[in-house]
Amino acid sequence: MLKRRIIPCLDVKNGRVVKGVHFKGLRDTGDPVEAARAYDRQGADEICLLDITATTEGRENFVDVVRHVAPQIFCPLTVGGGIRREDDVRRLLNAGADKVAVNSAAVTSPPLIKRLAKRYGSQAIVVAVDVKRMDALPRDEEPLYEVVIHGGTRSTGLEALRWCEQVTELGAGEILLTSMDKDGTRDGYDLWITREVARRVPVPVIASGGVGSLEHLRQGLALGEGEADAALAASIFHFGLFTIAQAKQYLLEHGLPVRPPATRHAA
């Protein structure tokens, strides 16, 4: 049986790992190469590197970080942040990334997704969708979510579910769905939108934003709750709160299909 994935995410700024609280108030937690190696050894199912400030500030050295991380790990590497052009994707894939996550640029230029999928294959193209729940809705209606870009600072007027369907029609191979309301809260994923997207699209969905406990990972992945194919988390792993193995163990004990924790073998 195909297993649900646990993906530690390293938010990178100026070559260092940081964890943003609502993408603000960053604090430095270390070297991305060391962190990625550690997660790989712990048995992370995939590793995600996000250049969190590239969109708003613009920077070049993230490609170098990817080039240094990629040769050190033996699991899939997904990278994202600040991708504007086809050429940015080419450079990141050449630097050793397996998948590239496109966020704002997908909104400002949807045909980019189609071109990227055609050129590199859908399996290499993730569309990152940041969403915010709209408030002040009439009582009985289903919640509505809007797609936001530029680190949550800009509205797009796009309704999240329709946008997710659209990007998969354009060729996105996977959706990285982040709730901007939950991100940094350690309050748990936004299960409603995660489940709705996971049910609606024909590609895998990675839940992101809000993990503070192992139970939150379980919720994000469980049927009837988040139903995501993969659970992304940052701070609970970075600060040594839990190891990947502890997370896997917890999920196994609660009946979730995950790859068992890594056992030590000589490399």
Add this chain to the structure above:
Amino acid sequence: MARELTLVDSGLGNLASVERALIQVGSATQITDDPDKVATSRIVVFPGQGTFGKQTDNIVSGAMGEAMRMVIQRGDPFLGICLGMQMLFEGSEEAGGHKGLGILKGQCRRFPESMTTAEGDRVRKLKIPHMGWNEVQPSGEHYYFVHSYYVDAAESSDVMWSTTYGDITFASAIRRDNIYGCQFHPEKSQQSGLRFLRAFLLGSRQ
């Protein structure tokens, strides 16, 4: 002294991580797109990402396909990875049908749409591609897969390991004599993948 291994660069995706994994397990590796170098190699690894199409047609009918056939027919160890394994078979139903190298009997088929799997008392829709970690039988070990097409091998004796996704049980690793293949990505499968590559290298250096 280990014999140098040849990694075939035929434009079917990035070779860096496969090379890195082979180095990790102690193999001296040369990357080449020169069919003559491939034809004279004593151990060949042929990785491929993506799908059958114009590019694979060119390989199959061109000098590189001929070079790889020579290596295999001579009895030297050959490992096809992912699309590289699929290309060892007769062909694919992909995009109107494409030919493979035809060394092993069988066809590549697309996973059916709308497959489901039971999970507890609930049913879950399966997505295509089959992407992520899945187990192989008989060992139960996990490897990383990314593919929308699978090998339907005609001869069960060619199937070394099998994997199940939804209703489909497919060949996740094949072996016949000196010919090896894996549908998964050993270079992305952490310790399990490195062990697989090491076993191939050791088995091929008698």
